[in-house]
Amino acid sequence: MNHNVYDVLGLAAAVCFILALKGLSTPKTARRGNLIGAAGATLATVIVFFAPRPAGDPHHNTLLILLAIAFGVLVGVPAARKIQMTQMPQLVALFNGVGGGAAALVATVEYLNLSKDGKPSTANLVATVFTVIVGCTSFSGSVITFMKLQELMTTRPVVFPAGRFVIAATLVGVLGTGGWVIASGGNTPLLVMGGLALLFGVLFVLPVGGADVPIVISLLNAFTGLTVAASGYVLQSTLLIVAGTLVGASGTILTRLMAAAMGRSLFGTLFGAFTAKPQEATGTGEVRSVKSGSPDDVAILLNYAQRVVIVPGFGLAVAQAQHTVRELADLLAAKGVDVAYGIHPVAGRMPGHMNVLLAEANVPYEQLVEMDEVNPTFPQTDVVLVVGANDVVNPAAKTTPGCPIYGMPILDVSEAGNVIFLKRSMRPGFAGIENELLYDAKTTLLFGDAKDSLTKVVSALKAL
Amino acid sequence: MTTMAILTIFLLAIFVGFEVVSKVSTTLHTPLMSGANAIHGIILVGAIIVADNATSTLETSLSILAVVLATINMVGGFVVTDRMLEMFKGKPKAKKEVAK
Secondary structure, eight states, X not given: OOHHHHHHHHHHHHHHHHHHHHHHXXXXXXXXXXXXXXXXXXXXXXXXXXXXXXXXXXXXXXXHHHHHHHHHHHHHHHHHHHSOGGGHHHHHHHHHHHHHHHHHHHHHHHHHHHHTTSSOOHHHHHHHHHHHHHHHHHHHHHHHHHHHHTTSSOSSOOOOTTHHHHHXXXXXXXXXXXXXXXXXXXXXXXXXXXXXXXHHHHHHHTTSOGGGHHHHHHHHHHHHHHHHHHHHHHHTOHHHHHHHHHHHHHHHHHHHHHHHHXXXXXXXXHTHHHHOOOOOOOSOSOOOOOOBOOHHHHHHHHHTOSEEEEEEOHHHHHTTOHHHHHHHHHHHHHTTOEEEEEEOTTOSSXXXXXXXHHHHXXXXXXXXXXXXXXXXXXXXXXXXXXXXXXXXXXXXXXXOTTSTTTTOOOOOGGGSSEXXXXXXXXXXXXXXXXXXXXXXXXXXXXXXXHHHHHHHHHHXXXXX | OOHHHHHHHHHHHXXXXXXXXXXXXXXXXXXXXXXXXXXXXXXHHHHHHHHHHOOSHHHHHHHHHHHXXXXXXXXXXXXXXXXXXXXXXXXXXXXXXXXX
């Protein structure tokens, strides 16, 4: 392919990515934006096979590359199609991790290649070191966030004695070996640096509490973007520089927006690793009395209410109760009850996650009320039905300085006349903090699987 | 390409990146993150370039592994983003139902 044609097509792909991000920021154009991005990516992947090459240097490994792509498609597409919407955040984390790993590998191979003709230029060495460090950190960090979200390990911050010194020492080690690579080149320093960076990714994410995990995913996403830009510099590919930088920049802004929506300081989240102290045990273990009710009690409360606000949380999604909750809401609406859903910005596991889950169950969009709009209406609300949510209604976010969710804006459900919690057990929420509201006199608890409980409430309500 | 040209591209791309997502509603945070995630799967192009030049067994195996990982990132990322956004398309229809 002609050099100019190749470059122009590459530029077209870069423009596609800008349009994709632009489209994704508005609900109306979001889907089209994503498709434009996919088209750009496909174009870029196809033309690289026809990239102009120096005379006498044939293409290598074309068949292997095609097989590898086919294999990647066979793994990636079914994973993306079959994943339950509830588990989607950890899939995004995993995709991000493999992207970071790929960038680190690309930089390593190009480093081996450049080293054949003696020591590579300092600029190339710096870009390689950056890509390998950040790519490895992003890879291992994403694996840990995946395990946290999949609940393969504890969702609480993992803090060990002198942890911050270990982390700081690892970081110094990573940067030190980075300097070693830049100074002397060679394979051993690069290998040691990659290994330390993998360890750093693990240590960096371990102390992050469950509620902050989405912010970390978003941040690692932005970092992976920057590694792509850096490998673009080494490979002299404008497309990689533009696409990587776009993701890095937009990802950074997105991370800040997310942190703001959750009322978290980005700085605190990032450097939590260095400042985290072993958490005081919450809850003294004493048995405190709670008021638990039957599905009939709940049905009666709901039946005679004027206004009901449903607060859905991750538990609702886990129990696949979106459809049952909609049935309940429709039934109440038919009885003349004013029903709304109070959506916390981070209900579920990521900002906007709950909107996706409820949209899947065809809940009318206008019944979904955002936190800032629903909060002033709680004093006029008779019953709040909290379905599988906990942290987003936990008053500790306002009253207990020092607890992991302190400062996060919450839904002020305690202002309402009655609060009903549908819970599996007294187990605390994702952030691992006891909820005082559960012991409040106006609170009724209905234990059991959210879907079972809702089904029973629905039939009790029909019988009334 | 000169370093100055690269620096110019880099800086301009930062501003474009900031600009395009500066006003996005919370509802779209997750799909946008996922979409951006798919876009950095373009490292696939880099992986293909290095695999295309690889001659030793070590270089070939590492770069082929990179191709696999990058493909998963890119293809999986776009598909899962599309699935998320597909959920939102029911909205206008739902509105009509309520209007009835």
